[in-house]
Amino acid sequence: MTTQSFNPRTGKAFGPEIADTSASQVELIIDKAVAAFEKWSAATALQRAEALMGIADALDANSTSLVEIADLETGLGLPRLTGEIGRTTFQLREFARTLIDGRFIKSEVDAFADAPLPAGHPELIRSLSPLGVVVVFGANNFPFAFSVLGGDTASALAAGCAVIAKAHPSHPQTSNQVFAFAQQVLAAQGFSDALTLIHGVEAGVTVLNSPKVSAGAFTGSRRGGRALFDIAQSRETPIPFYGELGSVNPVIILNSAITDASALASAYLDSLLLGNGQFCTNPSILLVPAKSPMLTEIERQILERKPTPFLSPGTKSAHDSNRLELAKLLGSAVVHGQEINDGGLYSAPAILVTNVASVLAQPRALEIECFGPTGLVITYENVSELLKIIANLEGALTGSVFSATTDPDAVTLCSALARKVGRLSWNSWPTGVAVTIGQHHGGPYPASTSPIHTSVGLHAIVRFLRPVSYQNFPAEIAAKL
Amino acid sequence: MTTQSFNPRTGKAFGPEIADTSASQVELIIDKAVAAFEKWSAATALQRAEALMGIADALDANSTSLVEIADLETGLGLPRLTGEIGRTTFQLREFARTLIDGRFIKSEVDAFADAPLPAGHPELIRSLSPLGVVVVFGANNFPFAFSVLGGDTASALAAGCAVIAKAHPSHPQTSNQVFAFAQQVLAAQGFSDALTLIHGVEAGVTVLNSPKVSAGAFTGSRRGGRALFDIAQSRETPIPFYGELGSVNPVIILNSAITDASALASAYLDSLLLGNGQFCTNPSILLVPAKSPMLTEIERQILERKPTPFLSPGTKSAHDSNRLELAKLLGSAVVHGQEINDGGLYSAPAILVTNVASVLAQPRALEIECFGPTGLVITYENVSELLKIIANLEGALTGSVFSATTDPDAVTLCSALARKVGRLSWNSWPTGVAVTIGQHHGGPYPASTSPIHTSVGLHAIVRFLRPVSYQNFPAEIAAKL
Numbered sequence: 001m002t003t004q005s006f007n008p009r010t011g012k013a014f015g016p017e018i019a020d021t022s023a024s025q026v027e028l029i030i031d032k033a034v035a036a037f038e039k040w041s042a043a044t045a046l047q048r049a050e051a052l053m054g055i056a057d058a059l060d061a062n063s064t065s066l067v068e069i070a071d072l073e074t075g076l077g078l079p080r081l082t083g084e085i086g087r088t089t090f091q092l093r094e095f096a097r098t099l100i101d102g103r104f105i106k107s108e109v110d111a112f113a114d115a116p117l118p119a120g121h122p123e124l125i126r127s128l129s130p131l132g133v134v135v136v137f138g139a140n141n142f143p144f145a146f147s148v149l150g151g152d153t154a155s156a157l158a159a160g161c162a163v164i165a166k167a168h169p170s171h172p173q174t175s176n177q178v179f180a181f182a183q184q185v186l187a188a189q190g191f192s193d194a195l196t197l198i199h200g201v202e203a204g205v206t207v208l209n210s211p212k213v214s215a216g217a218f219t220g221s222r223r224g225g226r227a228l229f230d231i232a233q234s235r236e237t238p239i240p241f242y243g244e245l246g247s248v249n250p251v252i253i254l255n256s257a258i259t260d261a262s263a264l265a266s267a268y269l270d271s272l273l274l275g276n277g278q279f280c281t282n283p284s285i286l287l288v289p290a291k292s293p294m295l296t297e298i299e300r301q302i303l304e305r306k307p308t309p310f311l312s313p314g315t316k317s318a319h320d321s322n323r324l325e326l327a328k329l330l331g332s333a334v335v336h337g338q339e340i341n342d343g344g345l346y347s348a349p350a351i352l353v354t355n356v357a358s359v360l361a362q363p364r365a366l367e368i369e370c371f372g373p374t375g376l377v378i379t380y381e382n383v384s385e386l387l388k389i390i391a392n393l394e395g396a397l398t399g400s401v402f403s404a405t406t407d408p409d410a411v412t413l414c415s416a417l418a419r420k421v422g423r424l425s426w427n428s429w430p431t432g433v434a435v436t437i438g439q440h441h442g443g444p445y446p447a448s449t450s451p452i453h454t455s456v457g458l459h460a461i462v463r464f465l466r467p468v469s470y471q472n473f474p475a476e477i478a479a480k481l
Numbered sequence: 482m483t484t485q486s487f488n489p490r491t492g493k494a495f496g497p498e499i500a501d502t503s504a505s506q507v508e509l510i511i512d513k514a515v516a517a518f519e520k521w522s523a524a525t526a527l528q529r530a531e532a533l534m535g536i537a538d539a540l541d542a543n544s545t546s547l548v549e550i551a552d553l554e555t556g557l558g559l560p561r562l563t564g565e566i567g568r569t570t571f572q573l574r575e576f577a578r579t580l581i582d583g584r585f586i587k588s589e590v591d592a593f594a595d596a597p598l599p600a601g602h603p604e605l606i607r608s609l610s611p612l613g614v615v616v617v618f619g620a621n622n623f624p625f626a627f628s629v630l631g632g633d634t635a636s637a638l639a640a641g642c643a644v645i646a647k648a649h650p651s652h653p654q655t656s657n658q659v660f661a662f663a664q665q666v667l668a669a670q671g672f673s674d675a676l677t678l679i680h681g682v683e684a685g686v687t688v689l690n691s692p693k694v695s696a697g698a699f700t701g702s703r704r705g706g707r708a709l710f711d712i713a714q715s716r717e718t719p720i721p722f723y724g725e726l727g728s729v730n731p732v733i734i735l736n737s738a739i740t741d742a743s744a745l746a747s748a749y750l751d752s753l754l755l756g757n758g759q760f761c762t763n764p765s766i767l768l769v770p771a772k773s774p775m776l777t778e779i780e781r782q783i784l785e786r787k788p789t790p791f792l793s794p795g796t797k798s799a800h801d802s803n804r805l806e807l808a809k810l811l812g813s814a815v816v817h818g819q820e821i822n823d824g825g826l827y828s829a830p831a832i833l834v835t836n837v838a839s840v841l842a843q844p845r846a847l848e849i850e851c852f853g854p855t856g857l858v859i860t861y862e863n864v865s866e867l868l869k870i871i872a873n874l875e876g877a878l879t880g881s882v883f884s885a886t887t888d889p890d891a892v893t894l895c896s897a898l899a900r901k902v903g904r905l906s907w908n909s910w911p912t913g914v915a916v917t918i919g920q921h922h923g924g925p926y927p928a929s930t931s932p933i934h935t936s937v938g939l940h941a942i943v944r945f946l947r948p949v950s951y952q953n954f955p956a957e958i959a960a961k962l
Contacts, residue, residue: 083598083599086598086599087598087599090599090600091599108918108919109919110917110918110919110920113917117564117567117568118564118567118568118571118572118915118916119571120915121915121917122906122909122915123919124904124915124917124919124920125919126918126919126920126921126940129899129900131932131933214925229714229719230714230715233710233711233714233715233719234711234714234715237875237876237925237926237927238710238714238926238930239926240931240932240933394718395718405955405957405958410958411958411961411962414958414962415962418610418949418951418962419610421949422947422948422949422950423605423949423950423951423952424949424950424951424952424954425603425952425953426951426952426953426954426955426958427953428603428952428953434599434601434602434603434605435599436591436594436602436605437589437591437607438589438590438591438604438605438606438607438950439591439605439607439950440607440948440949440950442948444695444718444947445718445719445720446718449719450721451612451721451947452612452721452943452944452946452947452948454948459607459948462933463933465933466903466925466932466933467903467921467923467933467935467940468899468902468903468904468905468921469903469904469905469919469920469921470899470904470905470907471904471905471906471907471909472906472907472908472909473905473907474886474907476886477886477891477892477895477907480892481892481895481896481899
């Protein structure tokens with residue numbers, strides 16, 4: 001099998017055919033990664049930080065050409081992609097800084113306690129070791145920030161793991177170029193193959209099944225992610241698999257928040273249609289008061305919205321069929337925006353309008369994520385209806401409540417929604433995920449396969465660190481371990 | 482189905498037949514646990530700490546009668562069981578203290594950063610919520626410390642989760658009594674059903690499969706644990722499952738450590754035969770220098786060792802058939818200690834002596850855990866042989882190296898063994914696991930199904946806490962959430 005780049009704006013393939021990594025190449029790469037792990041895991045935190053900084057510098061220095069090829073492959077546009085490179089290199093540098101400050105990697109010394117049992121105990125030094133070789137599956141929608149050198153790779157490398165990155169087929173050239181820059185830096189610093197790259201589904205599955213591989217990370221579709229999760233868990237030796245699989249990111253608008261219906265509707269559509277709606281934090285479900293001026297505004301403004309290209313033919317067809325299924329399931333009105341019919345990968349942006357009763361009659365509607373420029377708008381009559389919808393929601397990455405601070409219903413709704421999400425926002429839209437210590441980008445399944453962990457922000461590193469307690473060691477030996 | 486207590490010393494059943502929890506009772510208990518979770522998770526840390534302290538007090542106050550029934554059901558003896566109650570209540574109080582000091586549960590405030598992207602971000606308060614209702618499968622070998630109110634239950638309750646405990650069939654009356662004391666305390670403090678109890682395999686599986694249950698924890702056999710892990714992971718909504726499945730706990734004796742062969746051999750046999758060898762940290766595999774005086778001493782001293790009872794008929798028959806299989810696989814000499822043939826559940830303590838070449842020819846031997854009074858003693862010629870054995874080991878809870886501090890091989894061996902274990906001990910035997918902050922009781926599979934988490938010590942609480950980031954919340958709302 002081969003992969004070729006595809007220009008979403010023209011609907012045409014371009015560039016070289018990039019061959020899938022063959023079975024024998026995969027075995028070679030796994031062995032290289034295992035050997036590289038020996039050196040990389042033994043490097044000091046400062047050495048690892050320097051390598052991550054070096055990679056960030058290389059990406060920044062080459063951002064113009066990287067953004068150019070990524071734009072051709074993804075259609076995401078230069079401003080967004082330039083911002084995304086900035087986010088990617090910021091992320092690499094933040095992990096470098098956290099290695100230097102030591103917060104997530106430092107050992108904890110639990111001194112000898114000279115007391116009778118159960119309180120007495122020998123000295124225990126709880127130290128943190130990298131898990132081993134990690135396979136990271138690149139995401140479709142973030143060619144930089146969640147791909148070859150995205151958050152999963154950055155956190156795994158920071159932890160001291162060697163990473164085998166599986167390129168996403170919708171941006172193979174971007175993946176190759178990003179990888180080449182990183183490889184150069186790592187080789188120059190003596191850590192060749194701490195990061196390696198593979199292409200092709202079969203290659204990815206082979207790596208995930210390898211007894212030499214200790215963990216996996218993934219951002220992408222629910223179906224693909226679940227299939228990989230199942231592989232990782234049904235191995236003879238199961239391994240941690242951190243998958244971020246999909247999320248409808250419910251947003252609740254309370255009447256008390258609607259002071260400027262037009263501005264609020266506009267902000268909603270901006271968030272919904274950002275990057276053609278292809279964000280994992282896209283507000284797929286909006287709950288608005290019945291007969292509210294905001295709904296009228298949304299229905300009016302959507303008509304003016306223009307389409308932007310899909311990432312790939314597969315993304316478009318999945319979106320289109322999900323939208324069709326959702327409309328059929330709910331029997332709901334579809335209000336379309338403008339269309340482009342020039343051979344590119346476009347669908348008119350749209351909202352589907354329905355009410356709580358219809359949704360509760362078809363609760364599966366709450367599980368259909370129209371990944372793309374489609375929003376499900378549910379009108380509600382009262383708080384009790386909202387609580388019923390919340391009770392029927394699956395886990396989500398984020399939820400938002402828009403409300404006046406004085407609204408008597410705000411706390412009840414926030415408390416209920418917090419049970420279902422990894423991040424709860426007040427009067428702010430879900431898109432835009434800060435890479436910072438306070439971030440939690442995860443949530444109950446299917447938002448994440450591991451609800452206690454985050455894939456964005458500095459806590460992401462703990463996913464790849466395994467504690468080892470050293471009991472009763474003399475200082476001169478402990479110092480050499 | 483019913484369960485009846487069984488006296489390992491007489492080989493006879495006794496006491497009431499305790500019925501398995503029926504399907505309809507299970508549904509009721511799950512609903513009670515869900516309701517109790519609402520109150521328990523909303524309790525303050527201080528309230529939860531007081532409840533845990535109250536339970537600990539109740540167990541201490543009733544330890545005489547608890548130890549009596551546990552001894553009849555397990556044959557573990559009064560001194561050991563009295564110590565185990567002390568450990569159990571210490572553990573409950575330690576989790577109470579950690580709730581009060583707040584280390585593992587406190588929110589992290591990440592202040593608004595007024596800067597351009599990607600560094601700028603809204604305020605994010607990363608707060609920790611309990612996962613939900615947790616099912617804890619009690620262990621055979623610790624009727625107190627790893628059962629109804631053992632480490633898994635204590636850490637899950639501390640986190641604010643409601644716990645459904647599944648009693649182990651080998652000590653049903655102990656389980657019922659422990660539960661009754663805890664239930665009284667919880668009810669008196671207004672938290673009825675924060676802990677509930679079920680009996681029977683089917684009931685346990687039903688709970689683990691319930692969409693209303695958010696996590697599972699288990700300590701026990703590899704086969705049983707893997708079956709439950711598979712159930713938890715193949716649910717429509719997979720849930721975290723923290724299983725501790727088995728471990729051979731390799732111990733390496735270097736020549737430089739053998740200053741008193743007789744004392745060292747005696748200490749080894751004490752550790753091996755403690756609690757009839759029924760510890761998850763039992764040193765199942767010992768590596769000694771070929772022709773060493775320690776081996777001679779072990780072979781001599783084992784002859785004098787007396788059997789102690791098995792926990793249950795199943796434990797004995799599994800042990801006996803594993804010992805037979807191991808001896809056959811390796812063609813190795815079995816040196817037996819003394820026997821008791823009076824109808825009780827006894828097998829003569831024994832060691833199987835072999836060498837590295839034989840083991841490398843049959844590496845599966847390294848995976849057979851003879852849970853009981855049997856040790857595999859492997860003689861080695863040199864460090865290179867030791868490294869080959871280490872390379873073939875599966876994950877283990879602990880490993881030990883006995884050596885002089887000046888031994889040039891110590892560091893190499895410790896580094897290699899650290900890759901395979903959760904705790905590495907220097908000149909100390911693996912049995913005896915301190916409940917403290919520096920403890921890591923886990924390790925690569927099959928020692929644990931989640932190699933980054935511990936089931937003993939205060940870090941165990943993090944397994945049951947899910948982060949939620951609150952973005953952009955006004956203080957007056959945040960204070961009420």
